[in-house]
Amino acid sequence: MNAPRRVRTSAAVLPADGRRQNLSLVLQTLRRLGPSSRAQLAREVGVTKVTMSDLVAELISEGRVRDAGTAAQQGPGKPATLVDLDPAGLLTVAVDLSVPARLQAAVVDITGEMLHLEVREAAVDTESGRGVDPGVVVELVRSVLATAPHPVLGIGIGTPGVVDARGSVRTAPNLGWTDVALHDLVSDATGLPVLVTNDSDAATQAELSSSPGSEDLVLVQVGRGVGCGIVSGGRRVVGAHHAAGEIGHVTVGTDVGEPCSCGRRGCLETWLSVPRLRAALDAADPDDVVTVGGRRLAVALAPLVAALDLSEVVLAGPPELLEPLVPVVADGLSERLLPSPDGPLVVRLATHPDDIVLRGAAALVLWDRLGVV
Amino acid sequence: MNAPRRVRTSAAVLPADGRRQNLSLVLQTLRRLGPSSRAQLAREVGVTKVTMSDLVAELISEGRVRDAGTAAQQGPGKPATLVDLDPAGLLTVAVDLSVPARLQAAVVDITGEMLHLEVREAAVDTESGRGVDPGVVVELVRSVLATAPHPVLGIGIGTPGVVDARGSVRTAPNLGWTDVALHDLVSDATGLPVLVTNDSDAATQAELSSSPGSEDLVLVQVGRGVGCGIVSGGRRVVGAHHAAGEIGHVTVGTDVGEPCSCGRRGCLETWLSVPRLRAALDAADPDDVVTVGGRRLAVALAPLVAALDLSEVVLAGPPELLEPLVPVVADGLSERLLPSPDGPLVVRLATHPDDIVLRGAAALVLWDRLGVV
DNA sequence: AGATTTAGTTAGTAACCTTTACTAACCGCT
DNA sequence: AGCGGTTAGTAAAGGTTACTAACTAAATCT
CATH class of the missing domain: 3.30.420.40 (ATPase, nucleotide binding domain)
Incomplete structure (x- = not known):
């Protein structure tokens, strides 16, 4: 989405790119099916068992996937050893700025579970006064990030207004912002990948992910x-x-x-x-x-x-x-x-209208970093 | 587009898929830049000179690309040996059914040049009488196909009405058609890949290709x-x-x-x-x-x-x-x-409104068969 | 007990792209 | 001329990726 992305309209596809795509597919399939055996994943994704074992091994070593015990027996053959997504390795921080008087941020795992939610109730004088201090957003992110029990994949931010390709907020009247380089502010403060999106877009991503x-x-x-x-x-x-x-x-x-x-x-x-x-x-x-x-x-x-x-x-x-x-x-x-x-x-x-922007912001990070929809 | 395509929402990416994508990129780049050296193509696409030599060799052996002499010298270094698209290996047959009283088909090369155009003026009683005989379309395609100086990549058809995923025309009031399996008719008659699209879509593709x-x-x-x-x-x-x-x-x-x-x-x-x-x-x-x-x-x-x-x-x-x-x-x-x-x-x-559907139908074939936009 | 079935691993192979190293051909300068 | 520098293109070797073939492991079926 925002900063660390290829600008070229089209680029050569190296075998490593295919590999990354296939790793994404494994994660997506696990999310769709829940705990699965390597053989089942292989059939679903369309690679051989051998390749799937290799892909799963890589994901396990990265901490994205974990062993999930043995499947209940059902028919002949060796019982499957299951693997599943590892919520600990798939954390994101999601930020919702859509209500300026009530800024929210949370640590979210791959299941959509909010591990820790913080709110900044600010007396914003949206009509006449000056807008929201971007520093508050940075502080909020830092505070939430500190509570994450494991390293997070990235930070997703849903904000009102128009967001450009570099993650700067062009204009957000409700926040009183003009040309706020939100991506760079948060990225510099955390050193993590940051994705800034319009709040409606984030909500749309949430809806897309949930159905x-x-x-x-x-x-x-x-x-x-x-x-x-x-x-x-x-x-x-x-x-x-x-x-x-x-x-x-x-x-x-x-x-x-x-x-x-x-x-x-x-x-x-x-x-x-x-x-x-x-x-x-x-x-x-x-x-x-x-x-x-x-x-x-x-x-x-x-x-x-x-x-x-x-x-x-x-x-x-x-x-x-x-x-x-x-x-x-x-x-x-x-x-x-x-x-x-x-x-x-x-x-x-919409299916969960209250925290839809938060969930969407989290989904955006997963989508960008892992290709998981 | 139509028939011979993967149905899966997402499938594993094999190294060979990457190769095909890269071959497409070479063709697209050649179309954008005109005659080019291998080294230039390599820089443009983002692979090494070695790989580009290999890609070009494959395209030459397939007849899609040909030698284009030596570049005029401009600076130090060995002068480049140019390669370019080979129009002879990039022929398509395009069909325009958007005006039922005036069915058209043509052999089109990669440059958009119409090598041979045929028209069937039919007295279609669109108001009351029965519609256009799909057999006329098949005959027209056969006739045009016979004039092609080289094998064609496929047949693109732009038709009014709604076209489904299998290339059947659901309803086309102007042609008097309901559920006409146009893809299968033409495909069976010619044995070639056939792409059936709505005429507006074809025109859109033409506009997209030309700008x-x-x-x-x-x-x-x-x-x-x-x-x-x-x-x-x-x-x-x-x-x-x-x-x-x-x-x-x-x-x-x-x-x-x-x-x-x-x-x-x-x-x-x-x-x-x-x-x-x-x-x-x-x-x-x-x-x-x-x-x-x-x-x-x-x-x-x-x-x-x-x-x-x-x-x-x-x-x-x-x-x-x-x-x-x-x-x-x-x-x-x-x-x-x-x-x-x-x-x-x-x-x-639109840039060339007269034969826009024909050009679009041809572009669709190139897009589907070679990934060339 | 033995055949069958399914999960998963090991070993070897083919395809793809890269790095490194080379030759070929040109320019500019002394 | 001759030499250094530059660019185009090819050759050989190596690493990554995913495949096939063949295996072990562990269950059910007969």
Whole structure:
């Protein structure tokens, strides 16, 4: 993702690159199947038993995989000696900056378990005052890192705003940041690989990791504003300027709409946002706001779903606010799209919406460092 | 693409796979740089001179690359012996079914040169009568194939309608086809690799091949209806059901719109299509139709451009009809999107709109068989 | 008990790329 | 001329990777 990566569009493939890919495949397969024998892994990945023994031996020596006892007997033949992922060797630090007043970081293992979570509640004056001190993020990371029982693979950070290829935050109004070299700050402070991503993208990665069947989906994150992450063909879309998913300020509809903070009218965010939904919930009749917001979202998503032939639309955010939105968006989309012949479009809420950015940030590190999706 | 391909989501990478990838890289680099020395190729691809000599030798023995004389001297050192792509060993047959009344096929070489073009003008009664006989396509391919001066790599076919993973045309109303196993028909008749693709997708591949700088673009093909092809991160988007790009029947806008042949109202096709534009051109005041159609296209594209962070919108179709559309679409998009900080969105016509599907179908074969983009 | 089946290891081989060392061919300078 | 320096290309040897063939180990089936 960010810093230590090849810039070349295409590079020669050496046998060692193939080896790394195969090691990744073993880890992925173990995650999918759980404790497995070398022979089973060999069949699954498509190499011979000999090669698999060698691959597994390398992973064991690196501490990524460990012995997992003997399999219960079931049929003839020598009983299998199982191996499994070693959570101790697959730790990451994940950071969630998506709520500036409540910065979070955690040590996460390969199973998604949070070994240690820390929160910095900061009185951020987001409206007028100055923003969040990046030093707080560095301190938070250091503090969490100190609690890790084993070396970590890297640090994943999900932040609001646009993140460039070098891991700098171009603009993040909510944090009050402009051109903050977050990658370099954290990397220099820790000496570890650091991956900085947009928070919606991190959430998308989390969703992708937790439901590996879906390869074409959009995750819409509703918060202060609206952002989205897109997966097409199993890959996250990054975009020409690393700004994919920025749909909050797209004009939606052909009527005029209300004025937006960006200076134009009819942006998606003027119809749909957490503050707006929450205000409606307090008021007498929330249905109207939900219906209007949901339908506008459907209007914006329809061309996207059709053009990319997506199979899932996932909504992430406060579940109590988004839950009533689901049927509205589903209806709105089905009215605006030709029905798909191979199964209907699924509209649903995200699977663990509370720590979705944290889990996504952790998943990003695994994906970058080990190729594990 | 179609038939002879791995189904597995992920498979082990053998050293031989790396070799194939490297051979592809050599061909791609030759296409990018023109005649080159082995040493230059080695530096470019990132392997040693020794390996490059070996790779080139293999390509020469396969007839894909040929000796290209000696380089003009420029500086000290032994003058380079150049090698270049051998057009004779890189022939494909491309077929364009996008205009049912005018089926085309050609032998195309790596440079895009059409060595032999044949056309079947058929009086197709698209409205009521029965559709095009798939046998005509087979005969056309056979006829063109017979003129190829050397063995061809494969046959690429661009067809209207939705094409599934096995190369069958699910539905193509314009051709009067439902579930036509085009891949198998042509493959059985010729014994060659066959790639069947949607015509918009083929056109997109052509655009991608002719301007390799653009990695995030949408190509909108305006014909009888409207379709599009999307490239994200340098890859064509195929979609969950191989139906990406089908935007013709997305409802656009929040007003009602005119009834569409699909039974709903306000589809993009009701505002924008070649028949509609042509009729307007004949009438007194074409501006209105162009403006309305262009603006509607911008309404539909805006969420797509924002969400995917595209850098280019390319229009393909009759240039005289689409040329006035370009500024309308550009204006409509800039009104509806936040301006991109890294250079503006480019809206333009496709580079060779007449034989774009043919060139794309040829490019698809090269891409599939040799990995050459 | 012996055949069969499955897991895993050992030994040898083929493919791939690299490093090192070489020859060939050219320039520029004395 | 002749020599040093530079670049292109080839040859030989070595390391890595994954394969096949053949083995041992340990269970079930007959």
